[in-house]
Amino acid sequence: MNILIAPDSFKDSLAAPLVCEQLRRGLLETFPAAHCQVLPLADGGEGTLETLASVLGGEFVECAVHDPLFRPIRARYLWLSATATAVIEMAQASGLELLTAAERNASGTTTLGTGELVADALARGARHVVLTVGGSATNDAGLGLATALGYRFWDENDHLVPPIGGNLTRIRRIDLSQVSPRLAEVSCRVVTDVTNPFYGPTGAAHVFATQKGADAAAITHLDAGLRHFAGVLRTTFGADLQQLPGSGAGGGMGGGAACFLRASITSAADWILNITSAAELLKTSDLLITGEGRIDAQTWQGKLLARLLALAAHHQVPVVLVCGTLHDPEAVLADPNVLYATSILPEPMPLAEALARTPELLETQGKLLGRLLSRK
Missing domain, CATH: 3.40.50.10350 (Glycerate kinase; domain 1)
Incomplete structure (x- = not known):
């Protein structure tokens, strides 16, 4: 048998x-x-890298990044040299498990470390980037990820906006002049089985931010931030994220990556079974x-x-x-x-x-x- x-x-x-x-x-x-x-x-959350490595081989690449509270840590991604593919697990650098229960704060956390992993993969010569977005501690819509890749975010007084979820309402314009040119040469995809929209009653903040340390007032503010930021992204990139299934995954990382990385959003289950x-x-x-x-x-x-x-x-x-x-x-x-x-x-x-x-x-x-x- x-x-x-x-x-x-x-x-x-x-x-x-x-x-x-x-x-x-x-x-x-x-x-x-x-x-x-x-x-x-694996379903795209914690443990995905180890599971894929046991099936596909590859090597782990470790680098210095920042955790959700901007503290220095070491994190890693899976490098598949045959196809120059980097598989990046958001939870490695921006995950809820990196924080104690008292440290969870969806308004004050960042995806900067995940962006630093992507930047390292680009410097390594990646032609494909796969980003799994389960288990995040963040609700910054990929603001930190984009900052690590050269995007700059300005408020109405032309002050730089620090990349945390609580600052989404402050952003008035996005500066693309320092973005890594390597991004134009790379195909990117976000893998998730979450289909939630960017904002609203079933969006990133209302559905997921409670487990990330947000109270009712913070959820209202974060949702308003996502709604506002969606308008800024529409003006900059021409994308209507609210109509994109999965844009609310990873605290809005699905939608942010669709703009900042030109990423497609793919079913994690289908991708895992296919690969x-x-x-x-x-x-x-x-x-x-x-x-x-x-x-x-x-x-x-x-x-x-x-x-x-x-x-x-x-x-x-x-x-x-x-x-x-x-x-x-x-x-x-x-x-x-x-x-x-x-x-x-x-x-x-x-x-x-x-x-x-x-x-x-x-x-x-x-x-x-x-x-x-x-x-x-």
Whole structure:
């Protein structure tokens, strides 16, 4: 039997490559005749670089940048030399996990560090830049990113505007005279599964800024800033960002990058599945084992796992789902291509214990699946 093991990460517990390894190890212990291929997946958020590196190879490039609060840190991106492609994970330099809960401040944070990663990739000779925008701590619409690339932002008194989300309302004009000429030679894309608009009730500030430390007053101010800045960008670049799906991703980074980098916005799920050749691997597989930390109603709403399940159904490859917690068994039963779905938890236990035991529990689940499949 040819088995493709292709899970997402188990969030807060185990990265996708390790999820693959634990399932594979357990399965082969009880079903040694199985032929297992592993394909760790990611959704464009934290951990995407490591997952892609485990599949595609490449090298990590580390450089000095600034974190969301302008402090010096080291961050890295993935360099694929064969295609001169830089894969840049926004969370590396501008991520929420870089801040303590007390430091979160959507009005005072910046994407400057992400822009510094892009600038380093341009200096390295990148012909393609892919920017994943999950897990950001910012709501500056790419103001910091643009500043790192030579854009300058001026207020009504011709004073430079520092690149933070709270200053979007101050910007009156954009100076492009010092922008890196290399940008014109590079193709860029933003990958995200967020389709929120730039501003408004379902925009970047109202939907995402609370988790980034914004209270109600700050959200109102940030949304007004995005609305105002959209007008400045329309005047400068001729782009109507409010009509661009995903422009609100990454605190408005989707829309900002569409202007500053001339980037397209692409489905993260589609891009990940395409670049990892998931369809080709499914063509030679008899069974797909996939899953993530939590399977619930959102799993079936066009995200990575839903796209993978649709791809498996297209190639008539049956699926087994493995997860930490299974919250929507009715949705599983509604998919005729899913043979079985199971949680790795043998009994109720505290979350901390479940997270700590995830490697062991995944290996055990692999053993149980191997015993079952070996009887077929």
